[in-house]
Amino acid sequence: MSKEHYLDSSAVHNVWDNSIEPRLHIDPGDTVIFECVDASGQQVTPDSQASDLTQLDFGKVNPLTGPVYVDGAEPGDTLKVEILDLKHKGWGWTGIIPGFGLLADEFPEPYLKIWQLEEGSAEFKPGIRIPLEPFCGSMGVAPRVDGPIGTVAPTEHGGNLDTRGLVKGTVLYLPVWVPGALFSCGDCHAAQGDGEVCGTGIESPMTVTLRLGLVKGASISEFRFETPSPLTKTDTQGYYVTTAHGPDLYKNAQQAIRYMVDYLSAEHGLTRPEAYALCSVAVDLKISEIVDAPNFIVSAYLPKSIFTA
Amino acid sequence: MSKEHYLDSSAVHNVWDNSIEPRLHIDPGDTVIFECVDASGQQVTPDSQASDLTQLDFGKVNPLTGPVYVDGAEPGDTLKVEILDLKHKGWGWTGIIPGFGLLADEFPEPYLKIWQLEEGSAEFKPGIRIPLEPFCGSMGVAPRVDGPIGTVAPTEHGGNLDTRGLVKGTVLYLPVWVPGALFSCGDCHAAQGDGEVCGTGIESPMTVTLRLGLVKGASISEFRFETPSPLTKTDTQGYYVTTAHGPDLYKNAQQAIRYMVDYLSAEHGLTRPEAYALCSVAVDLKISEIVDAPNFIVSAYLPKSIFTA
Numbered sequence: 001m002s003k004e005h006y007l008d009s010s011a012v013h014n015v016w017d018n019s020i021e022p023r024l025h026i027d028p029g030d031t032v033i034f035e036c037v038d039a040s041g042q043q044v045t046p047d048s049q050a051s052d053l054t055q056l057d058f059g060k061v062n063p064l065t066g067p068v069y070v071d072g073a074e075p076g077d078t079l080k081v082e083i084l085d086l087k088h089k090g091w092g093w094t095g096i097i098p099g100f101g102l103l104a105d106e107f108p109e110p111y112l113k114i115w116q117l118e119e120g121s122a123e124f125k126p127g128i129r130i131p132l133e134p135f136c137g138s139m140g141v142a143p144r145v146d147g148p149i150g151t152v153a154p155t156e157h158g159g160n161l162d163t164r165g166l167v168k169g170t171v172l173y174l175p176v177w178v179p180g181a182l183f184s185c186g187d188c189h190a191a192q193g194d195g196e197v198c199g200t201g202i203e204s205p206m207t208v209t210l211r212l213g214l215v216k217g218a219s220i221s222e223f224r225f226e227t228p229s230p231l232t233k234t235d236t237q238g239y240y241v242t243t244a245h246g247p248d249l250y251k252n253a254q255q256a257i258r259y260m261v262d263y264l265s266a267e268h269g270l271t272r273p274e275a276y277a278l279c280s281v282a283v284d285l286k287i288s289e290i291v292d293a294p295n296f297i298v299s300a301y302l303p304k305s306i307f308t309a
Numbered sequence: 310m311s312k313e314h315y316l317d318s319s320a321v322h323n324v325w326d327n328s329i330e331p332r333l334h335i336d337p338g339d340t341v342i343f344e345c346v347d348a349s350g351q352q353v354t355p356d357s358q359a360s361d362l363t364q365l366d367f368g369k370v371n372p373l374t375g376p377v378y379v380d381g382a383e384p385g386d387t388l389k390v391e392i393l394d395l396k397h398k399g400w401g402w403t404g405i406i407p408g409f410g411l412l413a414d415e416f417p418e419p420y421l422k423i424w425q426l427e428e429g430s431a432e433f434k435p436g437i438r439i440p441l442e443p444f445c446g447s448m449g450v451a452p453r454v455d456g457p458i459g460t461v462a463p464t465e466h467g468g469n470l471d472t473r474g475l476v477k478g479t480v481l482y483l484p485v486w487v488p489g490a491l492f493s494c495g496d497c498h499a500a501q502g503d504g505e506v507c508g509t510g511i512e513s514p515m516t517v518t519l520r521l522g523l524v525k526g527a528s529i530s531e532f533r534f535e536t537p538s539p540l541t542k543t544d545t546q547g548y549y550v551t552t553a554h555g556p557d558l559y560k561n562a563q564q565a566i567r568y569m570v571d572y573l574s575a576e577h578g579l580t581r582p583e584a585y586a587l588c589s590v591a592v593d594l595k596i597s598e599i600v601d602a603p604n605f606i607v608s609a610y611l612p613k614s615i616f617t618a
Contacts, residue, residue, distance in 0.1 A: 100600065102599055153601050153602060154554050154598075154601055154604050161552075161598070162597065162598035162606070163552065163598065163606060163608060164597070165597070165610075194597055195596050195598060196598050196599070197599065199600045220568075221568070222551075222552055222554060223552055225550050225552075226548070226549050229544045229545050229614075230539070230544050230545075231544055231548070231610075235538045235539050235540055236538050237538055239474070239540070240535050241474060242531075243532055243534075245463050245531060249559055249562075249596075255531075285595065285596035285599065286593065287503055287504050287595070287596065288471065288472040288474070289463075289469075289471035289504060290504045290562055290594065291409065291410055291411055292462050293461075293462060294462055295462040295463050295464060296559075297470065299472060299474065305538075
């Protein structure tokens with residue numbers, strides 16, 4: 001008989017480290033409800049101002065709820081994480097943090113949008129509404145190497161995946177590197193585009209319900225997942241798409257987003273920081289072709305359905 | 310009153326060059342029906358064998374039907390290409406061409422799949438069926454620089470875009486660099502994933518109907534487009550997704566596709582060349598996150614709906 005467990009957010013950890021004591025031991029197949037604070041570790045609140053983002057203590061960002069010890073998990077197994085539910089708490093934030101993001105050099109000033117989250121969507125500003133498609137930005141297990149690893153970059157143990165496909169109904173597979181796996185999660189996003197270009201989605205505290213299972217002996221090298229259709233609620237009224245070509249996919253992504261910021265500013269009356277933030281929560285980066293050397297194409301897909309006016 | 314014109318494939322051009330004489334003069338708003346041969350320039354036929362791909366004359370690949378002179382088009386304008394219809398001719402091919410493609414070093418042997426195209430789908434092998442979502446791989450205008458430019462790499466004048474979003478119902482915008490724009494097209498694909506990882510989609514001769522218009526004075530630097538929903542017919546039964554992280558998006562894309570080839574070989578009984586070719590026609594590469602330095606994530610999305618058995 002599988003059990004349901006509850007982990008509050010009274011204790012979080014701010015590094016991945018296989019020496020962190022588990023807060024919970026469970027059997028494979030048990031369900032855990034995780035209370036997750038927001039990615040700033042409660043440094044941003046509904047009353048915050050943009051200037052507060054310049055004072056962020058990066059030692060506190062991407063705090064994680066966990067670890068959970070899954071009995072019987074051994075290195076070489078795969079941890080199966082069924083994403084059962086995510087519930088927000090009514091608010092979120094999207095920020096441009098100086099020095100961080102795809103176009104950091106072009107957006108040196110802090111910007112902060114505080115969102116009021118309704119049941120299924122949230123207003124960016126009048127006439128622009130984003131459907132909520134919540135997921136955990138960070139899910140991972142303890143690393144095989146000893147010592148602390150930061151929580152900003154994803155690695156082979158998972159971590160800050162920031163992959164919008166990891167919504168309710170998805171099954172995530174993570175490699176197990178240490179006995180018990182030592183799973184933790186956090187950094188919930190109420191919505192995010194593929195790329196998360198400004199560096200933040202709709203960052204939101206959430207209650208996350210996951211079922212943790214094991215696939216014994218099914219070794220994988222990096223995370224993978226199975227996700228249901230449709231891929232996004234926004235694919236209903238078509239897309240406006242900018243593209244950029246060149247030998248460097250990263251620079252192409254930068255350029256495609258620059259074009260999109262130009263477009264949103266010119267045609268939808270947004271300030272440039274607003275446009276950049278909107279790209280981060282709603283625009284999807286795709287690699288359209290990666291074979292016609294020397295020029296590859298990255299495309300930025302803006303869903304028209306977010307414009308309600 | 311707008312007119313309809315017809316351009317057969319009796320004359321094609323194998324370079325982009327602003328000195329190529331237009332085969333047709335039209336008014337903005339006119340419709341043109343283009344007969345397009347396949348991307349090999351009829352070197353591949355329904356009777357071809359894989360070994361024939363080692364003999365390809367690359368001087369003949371990506372042949373283009375055109376150019377079309379649009380009266381009144383001037384540098385600084387934008388050419389508006391409404392994609393009205395694409396009709397295949399019952400067959401197509403997907404090839405692994407030695408030395409070409411995302412994993413060229415790992416697939417040194419030629420591979421050729423000849424497809425029989427039905428009305429809305431085509432069988433890859435028993436139990437695997439690809440819905441047809443046809444588009445022109447190559448659409449472009451004459452370059453501003455004098456002299457010939459090859460047809461394999463896309464540049465600022467468009468060209469070999471290989472972007473699967475350019476299906477029927479899409480409006481493509483291209484910058485105009487020379488008087489008359491001198492539009493041409495070719496390289497039709499009956500289906501292709503984002504990335505076109507093995508270097509070919511379902512390469513097919515087609516009849517393409519386009520309406521060519523002008524947006525005067527609306528200068529853009531690279532192609533962009535507006536495309537209808539849904540983005541793909543395959544988004545009905547969820548996806549199996551492999552991912553790879555690291556500082557180099559290109560290497561991440563290679564690794565994510567390697568994982569997918571491994572998966573398709575192990576779980577769906579495909580040979581590795583079959584798996585790689587299937588990725589090229591059906592798997593979508595997405596940039597899941599591009600901000601969590603030093604590690605960015607590229608994901609490869611395999612639609613489960615293609616498996617019919």
